[in-house]
Structure formats: C-alpha cells, structure tokens
Amino acid sequence: MREFGYRRPTRVRDALAAVAGDDGARFLGGGTNLVDLMKDGIETPTRLVDVRRLPLEGVREAPGGGLLVGATTTNSDLAAHPEVRRRYPALSRAVLAGASGQLRNMATVGGNLLQRTRCGYFADRSQPCNKRSPGSGCSAIPGEHHNHAILGWSDHCVATHPSDMAVALAAFDAVVHYETLDAAHEIPLSEFYLPVGDSPQRETALPAGALITAVSLPAAAASPRSRYLKIRERASYAFANVSVAAALDVHEGIVRGARIALGGLASRPWRARVAETALTDAPATAERFRAAADAELSAARPLRDNAYKVTLARNLIEAVLTELAHRDG
Structure with missing residues (x-):
C-alpha cells in the first residue's frame, strides 16, 4: 500500500470538507471492499475519511x-x-x-x-480493463466471461x-x-x-x-409477499450467477401488481419493467410467469460462454413468482 492520510470526523459537514478538492480522497465505511482494492493497488487513496462516527446509523x-x-x-x-x-x-x-x-x-x-465489480480482469492490473483504465480495452469479452453480463452491456465492459x-x-x-x-x-x-x-x-x-x-x-412498495432468491456456484459467500428480488400482489388468481429486479445479469441491478407490465392484470399462473420472463429476457445478448444465464434467469423468475402466488400474506 501507499501512504495515505486518515481522518475520523464526527459531523457530516466535516467529512465533506475533508474530501473537498481532493480527487484522491475516499470515504471509508466498513472497508470490506475498499481495503481489498487498496491491497491490490486498484485504489490508491491520498486520504481516507472514516464515516463510522457520523450520526448516520439506524x-x-x-x-x-x-x-x-x-x-x-x-x-x-x-x-x-x-x-x-x-x-x-x-x-x-x-x-x-x-x-x-x-x-x-x-x-x-x-x-x-x-462496491466495485468482482470481474477478475478489473482486479488484475496486468490485464486491460476499461473500468480500471479507461480506453485500455475489455479483456472479458474475448476471455473468461461465464459469469458476466447478458443485459445492458456494451463493447466497453461486460462486468456485472x-x-x-x-x-x-x-x-x-x-x-x-x-x-x-x-x-x-x-x-x-x-x-x-x-x-x-x-x-x-x-x-x-x-x-x-x-x-x-x-x-x-x-x-x-412494502410487501410482505416478497422474496429474494440467488443462484451461485457454492452454497455460501459467493456472488450471484443470477438472482431475483420479487414482490407480487395477487387477488382471486389475478396479478394486480408485480415488482421484479434481477442481479448477476448486468452492470447494475436490472429492474424487469417489461416482465412487470406483462404480468399486470394477467392470471397468476406458471405459464404467464414464464412468458413474462421470456419477454424481459428477449433483450439479452449472451456472450460465448454465458448463454446459460438466459435459461437460469427464466427458470428462477418463474420459480420465485410461482412461490409468491401460492403464499399467504
């Protein structure tokens, strides 16, 4: 690590003043991502401003x-x-x-x-990465990308x-x-x-x-009838291949409203607006859930090695919505 300054203010305004005009200053919370990036040389802050004593908890x-x-x-x-x-x-x-x-x-x-992406090329300073070094290229597109984006990506980056x-x-x-x-x-x-x-x-x-x-x-947006389900490559402490957060409002077998967001598929959380629209006022059936998922995923552009995510996402959306449709409350 390089040397850096450290401040631990107790007022929000003091914290803001401590980073003002210093492009190298960073706020530090728990440090569970930033410190790792510092160890790898991806982040090289001139100053850390610890925010844990600010009155922002609860x-x-x-x-x-x-x-x-x-x-x-x-x-x-x-x-x-x-x-x-x-x-x-x-x-x-x-x-x-x-x-x-x-x-x-x-x-x-x-x-x-x-928190920043866990793309292996982002963390490897020996490899080109537009997110880490703009204009250097994206190593993942021709390289290892089995867990990269299928929605909303560009030729400049396919990280999730x-x-x-x-x-x-x-x-x-x-x-x-x-x-x-x-x-x-x-x-x-x-x-x-x-x-x-x-x-x-x-x-x-x-x-x-x-x-x-x-x-x-x-x-x-409150919904006791909501669920988050995540598919990953090991049982714990792993990032999502695909995840689904969903809430469903069903009355007498008809969907009155749906909220669906997807993880592991794009550079940001992906709100499934197309699927939500397709479900509204439709029967709460597995067939409709599958059709809504297909409508959302029609925009997917899988790479050479991650087309499995399309099928996995469709099945996960259907499974979560089916569970919610049959749940009380």
Whole structure:
C-alpha cells in the first residue's frame, strides 16, 4: 500500500470538507471492499475519511411511512431489523445472501451501494480493463466471461454489479439520499446507477465528493409477499450467477401488481419493467410467469460462454413468482 492520510470526523459537514478538492480522497465505511482494492493497488487513496462516527446509523420510520436506513447501518443490523423483515422481507433475505456473517457485521449500507465489480480482469492490473483504465480495452469479452453480463452491456465492459442488497432495493423503488457541501439531495436508485455505455469507469450519478447519508424505502412498495432468491456456484459467500428480488400482489388468481429486479445479469441491478407490465392484470399462473420472463429476457445478448444465464434467469423468475402466488400474506 501507499501512504495515505486518515481522518475520523464526527459531523457530516466535516467529512465533506475533508474530501473537498481532493480527487484522491475516499470515504471509508466498513472497508470490506475498499481495503481489498487498496491491497491490490486498484485504489490508491491520498486520504481516507472514516464515516463510522457520523450520526448516520439506524433504521427508523420515514415521514409519510416507509423506512429510512442510515448509510452507516451495518448489513447485519439492516437484515435483522424487525420492520425490514416484516415489510420488506426480500431485502432482509438479499442482505443475508451476501458475503459472510463477519463481513456483514462490518459492511455498511452506503458502502454496499458503492462496491466495485468482482470481474477478475478489473482486479488484475496486468490485464486491460476499461473500468480500471479507461480506453485500455475489455479483456472479458474475448476471455473468461461465464459469469458476466447478458443485459445492458456494451463493447466497453461486460462486468456485472455484485450487490445483493441493491437488487432488492431496486425492486422496492428505494431512494438514495446524499449530501454535498452545498445541500442535501436525493435520487431514485433507478437513476443512481449509470448505464455502462462507453464510460464504464463512471458507475453512479453521485457527484464528486458527495456522501451517501441514507436510503429510504417508500411505504407504497412494502410487501410482505416478497422474496429474494440467488443462484451461485457454492452454497455460501459467493456472488450471484443470477438472482431475483420479487414482490407480487395477487387477488382471486389475478396479478394486480408485480415488482421484479434481477442481479448477476448486468452492470447494475436490472429492474424487469417489461416482465412487470406483462404480468399486470394477467392470471397468476406458471405459464404467464414464464412468458413474462421470456419477454424481459428477449433483450439479452449472451456472450460465448454465458448463454446459460438466459435459461437460469427464466427458470428462477418463474420459480420465485410461482412461490409468491401460492403464499399467504
């Protein structure tokens, strides 16, 4: 590692001031991703600003209903919160599906949203990677890509976003709250992650020097009938090949509303709007669920070695929706 400065402020404004004008400064939460990148030489910060003493921890009722989750809340505390488990169970399941218990005890909500891809070429400085070194090329397209993107990728990058939590947050129309030295702001999660395009190194719409302070879950999105299911290459502590966060509103056998987000398939959590539209006012049957999945996945562009993800995603969507359709409450 290179030498770096370290600050541990107790006020949000002091934290913002500590990174202002320094492109090499980074906020440090649990460090479960950033420190690894520092060890590999991918991140070389000039200064770390530790945010864990800021008053940004906890889960509480949001004005008008819903929940407000502080950015320094640990993943473990979020997953265990009784109101999260009751009103947004898919989110609790998604968090528990990510990493190990030890890492969840350290990792923070804000840091989880900003974690970088686990593409092997991104972590290997001997290989070209447009996300790490813009303009150098994408090694994954002609190389090893069995767990890379099939949706929304570009010729510049086919890496996938690693977060389980963000997939569930996308399904629940979460809003990201952040502050700059000028003011407090908020942005829907659907706009927070940027399309990969020709600038894969720019992953979010967060302005330089901004600090995530909270994530809100709207009351209208609450759904006890929700589920997160993840397929991975080993039973624990592995990133998704495909994951599905879904909520279903069924009345007398008819789908009144559906929320579906997919993970492991794109550079960002993929909200399955096409499938949701296809399901609304349709019979809650396996055949309709499969057809809706096929409609969503018709936009897929698999690479040489990851076409299996199309079939896996279709089957997973159908399985999750079928389970929800037959669940009480």
